[in-house]
Amino acid sequence: MNNLDLSIIILSYNTKDITLRALDKLKLAMDYCQKKLGNRIEVMVLDNASDDGSAQAIKAEFPWVKVSTSYINLGFSKGNNKMMKKAKTPYTLLLNSDVYVDEDSLYKAYAYFRVNLNCDVLGARLNYADGRLQASAGNLPNPLNLITWIFSFTFLPLSNIIIPPFHPKGKRFFSKAHQVGWVMGAFLMLKKEVFKKTGGFDENLFMHMEEVEWCKRIKEAGFKIWYVPPVEAVHLHGASTSFDLSSSFLNELKGIKYYLNEYYKSFYFPLKLILILGLIGRIMAFSLLGKGARARVYREGLSVI
Numbered sequence: 001m002n003n004l005d006l007s008i009i010i011l012s013y014n015t016k017d018i019t020l021r022a023l024d025k026l027k028l029a030m031d032y033c034q035k036k037l038g039n040r041i042e043v044m045v046l047d048n049a050s051d052d053g054s055a056q057a058i059k060a061e062f063p064w065v066k067v068s069t070s071y072i073n074l075g076f077s078k079g080n081n082k083m084m085k086k087a088k089t090p091y092t093l094l095l096n097s098d099v100y101v102d103e104d105s106l107y108k109a110y111a112y113f114r115v116n117l118n119c120d121v122l123g124a125r126l127n128y129a130d131g132r133l134q135a136s137a138g139n140l141p142n143p144l145n146l147i148t149w150i151f152s153f154t155f156l157p158l159s160n161i162i163i164p165p166f167h168p169k170g171k172r173f174f175s176k177a178h179q180v181g182w183v184m185g186a187f188l189m190l191k192k193e194v195f196k197k198t199g200g201f202d203e204n205l206f207m208h209m210e211e212v213e214w215c216k217r218i219k220e221a222g223f224k225i226w227y228v229p230p231v232e233a234v235h236l237h238g239a240s241t242s243f244d245l246s247s248s249f250l251n252e253l254k255g256i257k258y259y260l261n262e263y264y265k266s267f268y269f270p271l272k273l274i275l276i277l278g279l280i281g282r283i284m285a286f287s288l289l290g291k292g293a294r295a296r297v298y299r300e301g302l303s304v305i
Contacts, residue, residue, distance in 0.1 A: 007087035013048040019097040033106040077201035096186040098236040123183020125229035137227040139164040140181035150278030182215035209255020
């Protein structure tokens with residue numbers, strides 16, 4: 001265990017102050033992990049064409065970070081693939097620029113790989129800044145659980161038992177370590193062989209649903225994906241989009257459309273009609289509740305799906 005090495009990959013896009021804070025937190029976690037295990041860790045940042053001086057600030061404040069710059073925004077998938085090809089270490093951690101790791105996060109992640117030899121990909125418990133749990137793992141989407149998701153049936157306990165949900169909400173799902181269908185890419189640690197065998201993210205997906213699609217291929221290749229809540233971090237969800245989460249939902253819909261055409265093509269047309277009905281139901285419900293902004297997002301979703 002003492003000589004295991006880790007490459008930590010961070011993509012930066014117009015989140016200078018947040019990224020600098022994240023690197024401060026990461027340095028503490030690296031020092032703790034290296035003290036405990038004596039391992040070597042490198043940090044590689046790809047700046048995705050930021051215009052806020054992120055790359056220059058990182059180089060100035062953290063000279064030990066290997067900074068690469070792109071003159072165009074490569075997106076999450078292409079950017080991470082580019083950096084994973086550069087990483088030569090046995091383990092790689094994909095870490096969002098808006099994730100603040102706990103001091104013992106890296107150490108606990110390494111320790112878990114050692115005690116659970118069936119773990120090939122690891123996802124952490126992510127919390128919002130106020131300490132609330134952030135749903136960061138789930139079951140792979142399929143025609144049934146996408147229907148329960150779009151109609152919000154996942155809030156019904158019996159529904160979750162019969163049809164394992166795509167986006168679990170219950171605390172029980174996130175209370176203990178277990179195998180899952182997918183984990184969020186904000187904190188995704190994996191063995192190098194996973195990337196070698198599966199080729200990384202599908203670059204047709206710019207951002208959102210890319211980790212779900214990759215996890216689908218990872219599981220089909222025979223690897224095991226684990227959600228491990230003792231590994232914790234704070235995720236400022238939406239920082240790179242100025243916390244406009246409407247774009248997240250619309251991009252997720254685009255990703256779902258792509259995913260269905262890849263893996264459930266024969267079901268796509270009837271599922272499209274059902275998803276449209278679900279969106280219409282959400283539009284009506286949120287309009288009646290006086291939440292016009294939410295209703296507008298779902299209305300935009302009709303043109304996406």
